[in-house]
Amino acid sequence: MTPMLEVRALSTHYGAICAVDQVSLHVDPGEIVSLIGSNGAGKTSLLMTVCGSPRASGGHVLLDGQDITYLPSHHIMRRGIAVSPEGRRVFPALTVTENLQMGGFFLGKGEIQAGIEHVFELFPRLRERAVQRAGTLSGGEQQMLAIGRALMSKPRLLLLDEPTLGLAPLIIAQIFEIILTVRAEGVTVFLVEQNANKALQIADRGYVLENGHLVLEDTGANLLKNDAVRKAYLGG
Numbered sequence: 001m002t003p004m005l006e007v008r009a010l011s012t013h014y015g016a017i018c019a020v021d022q023v024s025l026h027v028d029p030g031e032i033v034s035l036i037g038s039n040g041a042g043k044t045s046l047l048m049t050v051c052g053s054p055r056a057s058g059g060h061v062l063l064d065g066q067d068i069t070y071l072p073s074h075h076i077m078r079r080g081i082a083v084s085p086e087g088r089r090v091f092p093a094l095t096v097t098e099n100l101q102m103g104g105f106f107l108g109k110g111e112i113q114a115g116i117e118h119v120f121e122l123f124p125r126l127r128e129r130a131v132q133r134a135g136t137l138s139g140g141e142q143q144m145l146a147i148g149r150a151l152m153s154k155p156r157l158l159l160l161d162e163p164t165l166g167l168a169p170l171i172i173a174q175i176f177e178i179i180l181t182v183r184a185e186g187v188t189v190f191l192v193e194q195n196a197n198k199a200l201q202i203a204d205r206g207y208v209l210e211n212g213h214l215v216l217e218d219t220g221a222n223l224l225k226n227d228a229v230r231k232a233y234l235g236g
């Protein structure tokens with residue numbers, strides 16, 4: 001089977017700093033794959049390099065076997081990848097509905113309406129706040145909006161960067177439920193998380209990144225049992 005996403009010996013540099021060092025991984029259609037690692041391990045850099053910004057300094061990114069490494073980010077998006085970035089980055093002065101419209105900017109009017117309706121079904125809280133400015137939403141609501149906005153482009157592959165960072169346990173549980181629902185609807189998920197426990201629980205497979213290097217790869221269930229992972233990421 002051709003992986004949906006394949007990263008081959010990918011490197012990312014910021015000047016002399018090497019954030020991602022020849023990483024190879026893949027995500028198969030229908031999978032949830034989690035990438036865990038501590039602060040500064042290079043998770044965000046890897047995820048964003050897949051989206052074309054920053055640019056790779058070496059290696060390749062393939063989507064459905066086709067090289068997308070050097071495509072502009074908006075072309076990558078049109079091929080079916082969407083990202084919910086770290087820190088949510090919703091447009092604070094725009095309403096919830098306007099933020100969602102931005103996520104589907106290249107769709108037709110009818111498709112945008114249908115997309116918004118779909119997001120509101122997934123996140124009833126957002127429907128209640130449809131005309132509220134995004135900057136006044138709670139952290140959890142902003143995260144829901146960031147995921148909803150990413151889903152507006154009808155991606156086949158959803159990239160999520162730390163979707164539960166700083167959120168209350170109840171909201172975290174809701175976000176992970178939504179990730180499972182989205183996958184059940186046919187979207188493949190690549191998840192970057194510091195919340196290793198939950199991220200590995202819902203993952204088919206996982207990777208562990210340390211200082212820009214991949215150090216482990218296994219099923220989510222096996223990584224949860226792995227001694228080194230337990231010690232470093234699961235509090236013993």
Ligand code: ATP
Nearest residue numbers: 014017018019037038039040041042043044045046
């Ligand atoms: P976090 O969970 O804290 O976001 P991370 O695993 O996502 O961490 P990155 O944000 O990818 O890690 O950072 C990897 C390394 O690259 C770090 O050493 C960081 O300081 C460096 N780095 C990230 N972005 C930049 C940048 N724009 N300019 C220079 N260095 C950067």
